[in-house]
Amino acid sequence: MKLYSSGFSMSRGGMQLVIHAPLGARINKAWGLALRKRFCRSFDFELQAAADDNGVLLSIGPQHSFPIDSLFGMLTSQNGRDLLEQAVIAAPMFGVRWRWNVTRALAVLRQNGGKRVPPFLQKFRSEDLLAAAFPETVGCLENHHGPVVIPDQPLVQQTMHDCLTEAMDVERWLELLDNIKSGQVKLFAIETREPSPFSHQLLNANPYAFLDDAPLEERRTRAVTTRRSLAIEEIQDLSKLDPSAIAQVAEEAWPLVRDADELHDALMSFVVLPEEEAREWNGYFDQLGRAGRAALLTLTDGSRFWIAAERWPLVRAVYKNAQIHPDLELPATLAKKEWSVSDGWVEIVRDIFSSVGRRLQPTLL
Numbered sequence: 001m002k003l004y005s006s007g008f009s010m011s012r013g014g015m016q017l018v019i020h021a022p023l024g025a026r027i028n029k030a031w032g033l034a035l036r037k038r039f040c041r042s043f044d045f046e047l048q049a050a051a052d053d054n055g056v057l058l059s060i061g062p063q064h065s066f067p068i069d070s071l072f073g074m075l076t077s078q079n080g081r082d083l084l085e086q087a088v089i090a091a092p093m094f095g096v097r098w099r100w101n102v103t104r105a106l107a108v109l110r111q112n113g114g115k116r117v118p119p120f121l122q123k124f125r126s127e128d129l130l131a132a133a134f135p136e137t138v139g140c141l142e143n144h145h146g147p148v149v150i151p152d153q154p155l156v157q158q159t160m161h162d163c164l165t166e167a168m169d170v171e172r173w174l175e176l177l178d179n180i181k182s183g184q185v186k187l188f189a190i191e192t193r194e195p196s197p198f199s200h201q202l203l204n205a206n207p208y209a210f211l212d213d214a215p216l217e218e219r220r221t222r223a224v225t226t227r228r229s230l231a232i233e234e235i236q237d238l239s240k241l242d243p244s245a246i247a248q249v250a251e252e253a254w255p256l257v258r259d260a261d262e263l264h265d266a267l268m269s270f271v272v273l274p275e276e277e278a279r280e281w282n283g284y285f286d287q288l289g290r291a292g293r294a295a296l297l298t299l300t301d302g303s304r305f306w307i308a309a310e311r312w313p314l315v316r317a318v319y320k321n322a323q324i325h326p327d328l329e330l331p332a333t334l335a336k337k338e339w340s341v342s343d344g345w346v347e348i349v350r351d352i353f354s355s356v357g358r359r360l361q362p363t364l365l
Helices: 024-044 068-071 080-088 092-104 119-133 154-167 170-182 197-203 232-237 245-253 260-270 278-290 310-319 341-355
Strands: 002-009 015-020 050-054 055-060 187-190 294-298 304-308 323-325
Touching: 002 050, 002 154, 015 197, 024 050, 024 055, 024 080, 024 170, 050 068, 050 197, 050 294, 050 310, 055 197, 068 197, 080 092, 080 154, 080 170, 092 119, 092 154, 154 170, 260 278, 260 294, 260 304, 260 310, 294 310
Parallel strands: 002 187
Antiparallel strands: 002 015, 015 055, 050 055, 294 304, 294 323
């Protein structure tokens, strides 16, 4: 399995780092949140990040510069879970799932005295309950030092479990980190001048893909210019075709001949078929020759070709001094048909390029 990590710089706003990983949003969200927390601890800088089904995006400031491949060793299965738990505490999903759990446990009532409790009151009461059960989540950030200790409280533990296993898939993500470390999954670092088309979906992601609380209008990705055209260097490579693909198409273009009738159909398509190209069909050609449906064409330079009887008026117009064996007796409607030399060449060349898959005979031209 191969994953690609690409980084591209912007004229303003730093660099965008994209991990192309079509592993699903549950794994990519865990990866993005943990990377964001890892950067926060290493550089003391809050990153803007986003994740969807096809990758992870990190918006890195201009003051941070490092090789892209150094990103691969930042997370392991040993530190991944702890980093993810610390990141989840500050993520919006923790508060949402906390409110769901406290209302489901009837710690916060949705109805009181037969009347529905207004949503804003439910939110206030759930936050008050969170402050009592997990005070560090609502404490002053200036007084926090080191990692947050998660209390052994049932509702807090249930909320953390829901975030790690329902909103994300922590087990499969840790398995992915182990596979990266063992080499089963390989990551390739690619630095580009501008975003690839595969990055456009992440650059224009909707707010539900954001892993931080920065609003849409303040995203660094809005400063990225996505071009509709390719660079000159990339256009030059478009003309390079894979030799194996060329060979496959050529093989598929070669006709399948299983009897004399199918050989006759092939000769109608080829107009002129070099004899050495079709030696495997000699038996079928002899049947056609005895039936007067095909003939052997010999040019003045000694080149020999097979032709279908119906193609003889066309071939005769192009090759004036050619000889055929055996002689063909055509119906009057075919024998009287006149072909110009230019029309005959057009027909021959067009049929050769649409039918011949192995090689072209220069003697034809």
